[in-house]
Amino acid sequence: MSADSGLAEAASVLRTGGLVAFPTETVYGLGANALDARAAARIFEAKARPSFDPLITHLADAADLEPLVGPVPAAVAALAARFWPGPLTLIVDRPAAIPPIVTSGLDTMAVRVPDNDHARRLIAAAGVPVAAPSANRFGQLSPTRAEHVVRGLGAAVDVVLDGGPTRCGIESTIVDARGERPVVLRLGALPVEELEKVTGPVTIRPGSSGQPVAPGTLAAHYAPRTPLRLLAVDEAVAAGSPPGAGVARGYLAFRDRPADGWAAVEVLSAAGDLTEAAARLFDALHRLDAAGVTEIVAEPVPETGVGRAVNDRLRRAAATWQPAG
Ligand code: TXA
Ligand code: MG
Numbered sequence: 640m641s642a643d644s645g646l647a648e649a650a651s652v653l654r655t656g657g658l659v660a661f662p663t664e665t666v667y668g669l670g671a672n673a674l675d676a677r678a679a680a681r682i683f684e685a686k687a688r689p690s691f692d693p694l695i696t697h698l699a700d701a702a703d704l705e706p707l708v709g710p711v712p713a714a715v716a717a718l719a720a721r722f723w724p725g726p727l728t729l730i731v732d733r734p735a736a737i738p739p740i741v742t743s744g745l746d747t748m749a750v751r752v753p754d755n756d757h758a759r760r761l762i763a764a765a766g767v768p769v770a771a772p773s774a775n776r777f778g779q780l781s782p783t784r785a786e787h788v789v790r791g792l793g794a795a796v797d798v799v800l801d802g803g804p805t806r807c808g809i810e811s812t813i814v815d816a817r818g819e820r821p822v823v824l825r826l827g828a829l830p831v832e833e834l835e836k837v838t839g840p841v842t843i844r845p846g847s848s849g850q851p852v853a854p855g856t857l858a859a860h861y862a863p864r865t866p867l868r869l870l871a872v873d874e875a876v877a878a879g880s881p882p883g884a885g886v887a888r889g890y891l892a893f894r895d896r897p898a899d900g901w902a903a904v905e906v907l908s909a910a911g912d913l914t915e916a917a918a919r920l921f922d923a924l925h926r927l928d929a930a931g932v933t934e935i936v937a938e939p940v941p942e943t944g945v946g947r948a949v950n951d952r953l954r955r956a957a958a959t960w961q962p963a964g
Pocket of ligand 2: 772
């Protein structure tokens with residue numbers, strides 16, 4: 640339903656333990672009352688999400704943080720003050736009011752204030768913090784349009800609020816700023832360069848090995864159903880070599896259209912703009928995935944700003960790719 644007319648009903652669905660998919664500035668979230676363990680359990684069920692993968696709690700306003708979690712470290716407060724509402728998720732201690740299922744038993748909680756009016760009005764009207772992962776089935780492409788949610792989750796969701804395509808198109812940056820030097824747990828829509836202007840140098844946790852502290856960092860994640868092969872930087876300069884005869888392949892380009900011969904082509908940003916490329920990434924992958932091709936070949940984008948998060952998602956989407964034969 641439209642995000643304006645459906646808001647009051649959606650808020651009441653949240654309050655009574657239901658699931659509401661809603662737009663944020665990053666991707667669509669699958670929301671439930673974060674104070675209600677049963678409601679949170681429904682999220683894991685709907686997404687087929689492993690119970691070890693904790694949820695992000697969403698607030699309507701930065702001023703709602705300390706009443707929920709108590710005093711936070713100065714560095715955390717400074718980041719919230721600077722970047723909320725916005726695509727930054729912060730790690731804090733889990734308060735007693737939040738049931739352990741939300742954080743998968745961790746004594747920490749991920750929290751953010753989304754920069755989207757529909758989202759903030761929904762959360763404010765519900766009057767509760769809202770636990771929301773991306774509104775897709777676990778491991779699959781993230782949803783940047785209401786149609787993606789409906790296609791991926793369908794009847795498992797009580798209400799889908801349609802707020803149009805999301806502005807950033809890629810998930811929030813997750814930062815643990817409780818220690819001496821902030822640690823980026825997941826690259827995302829807020830570029831590391833912007834963070835460092837406030838915090839000084841940060842550590843970027845390489846995702847795949849060891850404990851899945853942020854399972855958005857699992858090696859294989861954010862993946863289309865079609866096998867995706869990520870080109871090396873120097874391969875991509877040639878804009879992809881034309882595919883072999885008889886095989887329908889799709890091509891994901893950063894700015895330049897490749898030579899003819901591809902069954903389907905998506906160009907992320909003809910202007911070479913990384914913000915636009917990030918905003919269009921998942922939408923383009925959803926389209927290539929629906930194009931009936933046997934393989935998607937993707938170019939990396941420049942490894943700077945939000946481009947780092949785009950490349951991170953492409954590497955994870957490509958993690959299970961194997962040469963044919
Ligand atoms: O942009 C976003 O962050 C979107 C929108 C809907 O807000 N949400 C999102 O949620 O991407 P999800 O569940 O797809 O990814 C949340 C990530 C997971 O990788 C999870 O492991 C990590 O956040 N996370 C949650 N709680 C954590 C915690 N206490 N410590 C470390 N990582 C945590
Ligand atoms: Mg996700």
